[in-house]
Amino acid sequence: MLKWVSYWVSRLVRGSISKVSIAVVMTAMVLFLDRVVKAELDPVVASPVVASPVVASPVVASPVDASLVELGTVEVGSRLEIYPEVLHATPRYPASIAVYLVKPDGTSLDITQSSEMSLGISRVADSGQEQGDEARIVGANSQDAFDSYGLRLRASEGRLCLETQDGGMRVAGGLRLKVRFRGLEEIAAIRMQADKPVTFSREVISTLTKSGCNLGTCHGNLHGKGGMRLSLRGDDPGFDYYRLVAEFGQRRIDTFEPKNSLLLQKATAQVAHQGGKRIDMQSLEYGVLVDWIASGANEGGATELASLEVYPKTQQLAAEQREARLVVVAKYLDGTTRDVTSWCRFEPSVPSGVTVDSFGRVIVGHAMDVTVSVTYLSARGASRFVFLGGRSQDALKVTTESAIGAAQASWKQPFDEVISQQCRSLQLQEATQADANTFLRRLFLVTVGRLPTPSEILAYEQDMGLDRNERWVDQLLADPAFDYAWALRWSDLLRNEDKVMSSHGAYLFHDWLRLQIASDRPMKEWIAELVSSTGSTYENPPASFYRTHRDPEVAAESVAQVFLGVRIQCAKCHNHPFDRWKQDDYYGLAAYFTTVERKQIDNKPNDALDKHVITGDEVISLTAKSPEIRHPGRSKMVSPRGLVFQESANIQEGEGLDEDVLKRFARWLTEENGTIDSNLANRIWYQYFGRGVVEPPDDFRESNPPSNPELLRVLTEEFRSQGYSLKRFSRALLLSDAFSKASGDDSSDENVLPSSPYFASYSIRRMAAEPLMDAISDVTGVPTKLKTGDEERSEVNSAMRMPGVPKKPGFLTTFGKPNRLLVCECERSNQISLGQSLAMANGVEVRDKLTATSNRLTVLVGMGNREAVEELFLTSLCRHPSHREREVAVEMLNSAPDKRMALEDLLWALLNSKEFMTLR
């Protein structure tokens, strides 16, 4: 029977049947499949169906779901994946099932409720002998009766689940779930367990969290709401139990008449509730709360979670798929395991175009790469789904083409292969190599923050050596401008701004950073020095870290975000709502910085009330006190303790504090925590590619995974093997295929995934403020004088070399130079605006340089028009003019009454071209 179906489908796919008949056959097939399903259940019905395969009778063609064509055949090499591998079911916690058909190209279809799938439950006796199928259901059809094991498979509320009647106490030996789909078969184990009594810390807390009662905007607020306060997201069950059961003489629950409990009446909006109706009276949640109250509203024991598993970890959904299922399984320390899919709170990483229902179904409106965060009690988990979107036909074409491309490629760097692999699996076409001039311009801008000069361009063009790029990259890495570019970046991140640093201090700190880069000192070494230095910030500039980060909390937040990519700020007041961090972690980290003292030497701020201004030197020292900080949640003092990133790493509070506390901290930061390496590798990658593998580059968490996890792993490995050398690691990145790819098309078509997050192409972005300003200076030949505010070194002639921040808004701030008040990469804006366009078209900055009496044009006036045009294109766009551009420009100069003015016009046009303003 199935053979017959696949025969027709394969004929359809080969296109040997006319389109009209496809519709007819498909419609018939849908009807037919339906009967096949029934036939499998009931052999008596089967024969007449088999006897009538003729489908010529005029069936009215109805719209056919195109995905059926795709589903028609199972490609060789396809397999089934069932999640979870072991199904855990109790009467109260049915086991949900997710079944994926994974095709050979790695993309999958969620077939959990496909009408073609059949599921059977069989028993494995103690002898290991399998005993025949006893329960069986097919796809969306539900079987209402419990079978002899006390189990039933049921499709309910958008999911497929396995329910038990009494905990399966009657079953001896193991049970197995057998999933069949078009000749494929896969098996999962079934564990049946009895329920434990409803426990406050498990069922009640998870119900409150799922229903949103204990969110920050509701009762989870620090001040509660409407006189009732709960711990944020159920962090503290003991506290919540007191509030619900004991506070105000038990007015919130009624154990004699559970449904009259104020808790339930409020939650179901039977009495006025500011938060509206949170729980439906027909729901699981309502039943749980009633049961709990009826059984005496006991606190019961504490529920200690051992782990939370979210299945699948990641899945790439094939073209046109819009739905995928996840399953959540909790393991408790008492050895029990529960399917808690319906007891979790789901939060997708993409704010719109996607919903996750309470049964773990992820439904999207268009192509997207979405990570769903899962909260259950105190545990967090996440699952990533990449929906390829698009149409299957387009995708097919791309796969074929890129497969051919890949076969021919030999990768320059190990990570290039990792990128290619992902592009193939995401069916993204990799861009070809950028042309030499585009590449050179890009290389100069990301490394030394300036454009190549015409002579450099010509030299590069004429360089025929096979190792041309190697030599050019090496030369740029050795250029002092490279050190300045990185000193600028680190000055941004370490908040090197004049107010708190003083202009002289800002200069010294900037210069110290520059020297670390120039000497290519291993990055972790100078970071360790930075975070453990004390003394005069003028004599020992790395001590400036504690000048810009003025209290223990701010220092902890900065260290976490800048070096570890952890945004720990939330955990100051409560456990982090979207990440694993707790208040204990926050204060443990902050405790390291509690003995740092600051003494001003010559502080004469203009405004005595402005505590943000410190002039003169400042001396950082450590007091003799033992480092500890008050933990407001626990109302006790805590000792220094690093963040724990891996379950295995076990750092004792206060361990090793006989040595200098900052040195101890530096050792933890750079050697012991294990995550700084990938963080730094990602930051460096971000500088050259315009976006991180983790993006934004300072937001590492399970719910914001790297766009390509393997790429991040390989890069981190590379960075380690290069001894944390910025220059050697940079060299590898700059000499990769990835870096030399042509820039891609990023126009927003939501039907397909964008290519730049996966580095299938290079991203186009507006040039940053400083290189743009310097490029205008270089092209016009008029340097910019920028005031630093420092007496010793009062002027710099390059925005890339400015140590501090501009005092007043101007060109640089218009183009998004940060004020350095945050440690966030996001402070630098790459937005475009009308103000920027006006600044380029007629701002003083550009205008004055264009018309300056001694600029590049002054020389060009005396040259031949052809040469002048050539030089202007080379200096600004780093390429030769096209034939058409040359003809038009030369003709304009030839016929101009005032050649100087005509040259100004041409240069103005070059500066205002999109090509000039973008880095691509």
Add this chain to the structure above:
Amino acid sequence: MAVGCKEFQRGVHRRKCLLSASLFGLAGGLGMGGGFVDQLLKGAQPSKGKVRAKSVIYLHQYGGPSHIDTFDMKPLAADGIRGEFSPISSAVAGSPVCEYLPRWGKQLDRWAQIRSVHHDMKNHNPACYYSLTGKRPPTDDIRLRDTLELFPAFGSSVAKFSEPVPGVPTFVAYPHVLRDGAIAPGQHASFLGKQFDPYFFQADPNAPEFGLPELQLPANLDLARLERRRELVELIDQEQRLIEKSNDAKGLDQLQQQALRILSSTGLRDALDLSAESRAVRDAYGRSTYGQSCLLARRLVQAGVRFVTVYFSQSIGGKGSEGWDTHQENFKDLRERLLPMTDQTVPTLIEDLESHGLLDDTLVLWMGEFGRSPQVGDRDGKGRGHWPDCYTVMMAGGGVQGGAIFGQSDAKGAYPASDPVGPEDIAATLYWALGIDPHAEVYDTQNRPLAISTGEPIERIFY
């Protein structure tokens, strides 16, 4: 550090406003503030199809001003609700205002009050987006990201449906970028495209050196030469076809076209020259960023700008600074800082518009992202929390019936007691007053047709 307001944590109140309104409605009707409502409105017959306003000045009040301590006072409510301020009588009989708004009270007969505005967004940024676009955000989450999926600012939608006035931008916004930690969405054109973005600047109109030098063309740069330059840019841009490939390049191109149009005329340049105003006028507005920004708004409208948004503050404020987020010291902040500045500037703007004959053509909107909780006692006991469930929005000019009061709140100022309206309806009212079909369609990035507003205009407050 970037810290959001303490109330930022995610959560959604799916309040059934109408249910609440009906629960509290009776009490509201019996309390004060009910009887006089709608008296003025009964006779007003809206005339269909008439364009009432040519321009809009939107005075956006970030942080969320307290409605109970300004225009919707509840002197008969309990201690913990009515607050510290006393009502004083105004130019509208039966509609007292706060004692710290005496000037505004005297000209209240120029204003319509909408006292039943409500929505369900409790965080600043989502609520702010709602108040700037009239669209309900997909989530009440401080992390609401400013993507091209979100809706354009009012002014951008207006620009989309307006004939451009040569030489001035259709939409001007200043002098702050609103942010509560992250930048609040709704301040730009989003999916309409960069050409409908506001002409935006952060320069302080109160600064002595205020001016935008990029608007002054050099003497030897005439229009013919500017056009020659534009043609050259076009030639170069065609070579690499970046505009087709990149959203940024496309945006840059659209903005450049707009910049060149502005440079080739004098309208905007002259409007920005505040030194053309007398010292007396400048003083009357108040020598504050807000005061001079409002004066500038009048000059921009005079020059033909269709939509001016003046942001009151760059952040929500609180703890004695900037915006209206008075969690901590509600009464002190209002009395010492927020209300005096408001009472000097806003009534001056109305008088000034009137004396220039602009008030009939200019709709002035005074609105924040939400009101503040009736219950006093947030934080240390002296603040009021966020309250989107009911608050007051003020409108004047542009055909608004002075003295009109639309809708009413309940006895506590907690929920609408009658005629509940949402930010959608405020949006619809703006578009309708400008003669733009409130349900006109725009297309998003998916080419889906969407109505610029899903609300209904409050026609009854117009004569």
